[in-house]
Amino acid sequence: MHLRTQAVVLDLDGTLLDHEGAARAALAAWLPGLGVEVTAGLVDAWFAAEEEHFSAWRAGEIDFAEQRRRRLRDVLPLAGLEGGSDDGLDQVFAGYVAHYEASWTAFPDVEPMLAALRARNVPLAVLTNGTEDQQHAKLRAVGLDGRVGSVFTAEGLGVAKPARASYVQVCAALGVVPEEALHVGDRYDLDVVAARAAGLQAVHLDRDGRGPFDEPERIVSLAELPGYLGW
Template identity: 55%
Template sequence: MKLRGVLLDLDGTLVDHESAAAAGLRAWLPSLGLAPTDEAVARWSTLQEAHLAAWRAGRISFAEQRRRRLRDFLGTGGSDAELDEVFAGYLTHYEREWRAYDDVAGALATIAAAGLGTAVLTNGTRDQQRCKLAATGLGGRVGPIYTIDDLGVAKPHPDAFRRACARWGLAPGAVLSVGDDHALDVLGARAAGLRAAHLDRLGRGPAGEAHRIASLAELGGLLSSGGGRDRAV
């Protein structure tokens, strides 16, 4: 089946969430009387993923995962309203740090030159992710955006990819998924019948992945070879 579209992840693929989260945290912690240490950043990242996973599974709300993250990180309680106010302080700094990766503009041009469409499939919330794209200059440049709010299911569940493709009007086999999380963006996509490539910016592997690129600048070579057709499932 001819490749017709590239389905892009957002955080870690188009926008440098990890750097924004770390910089935002370091700027925010002193306002709480806490030291912005490497250990604090690592702990925040670990807690973030644990509570986001519970939200993606539908066990808690998005607001609640933020509150639980704060309770665990600070070791304190507080009402929902109090915790929301504290978290808003972090968000202010985090949002100031949103940046698109340097290789994004070139990759979008390469995809367009190949006659392919683009869309975004993200495990973030609709409002935040649309704001993120707008703030980084990517709003209106990446095609339709599909979120958990829109689809009712998160990656890596195959239905997230199937529903995104259905809304996009493309058969799964005609779509290449590109993302930085191998389990979410690659294995999940292949389980749904899409082609997939792992964007491994930090060289974390897995080493056995045949369709791996270190930068979106390498996407052109992958597209010219058929978009990973031999590893679609």
């Protein structure tokens, strides 16, 4: 399908950077240091807690440090460990963060996609539900800083996906109307459904084959993006 696209807005985690892979590697290195065996159930519980409490931060219900503490309060007892004070939890989480940061990597399909888009002078931006410091640090760590256009974070915008204002603000900064911007990301709810509700075009990057499979604008690799758009 050929879309009339004047700019491409990319998600970060799960789209450019392998957040899940980095988190799994971090858990594998961090939990044994706490005397905890890494099990599939514990890893699943970690990701479930991340989704629940990060969503609460995204909605403005709690601050960023508190969503981290709540994740630990959910998961540590499952491993037979006590939660402890806020300061204690912050110190424990810092250990996880160190391993997580050391595991940041970009997906291998990012570079070919960027090369193809640069060759056609397609304006780019990143829209990510995260903090300024951490999301920019991710881009620096994987060599994408300054190469993916302007970076808009939920913290910097003061609003997060799926709020309509987040997508509209990025389009305004790029100087395009929403209908001529294409949003690309791995989260169907945030990167496709909500983006379309804000007036943007959207393509679902379904790396893991989780569907929905009846979505016509669906790709499994960023390598498909240039050809998909007919550039």
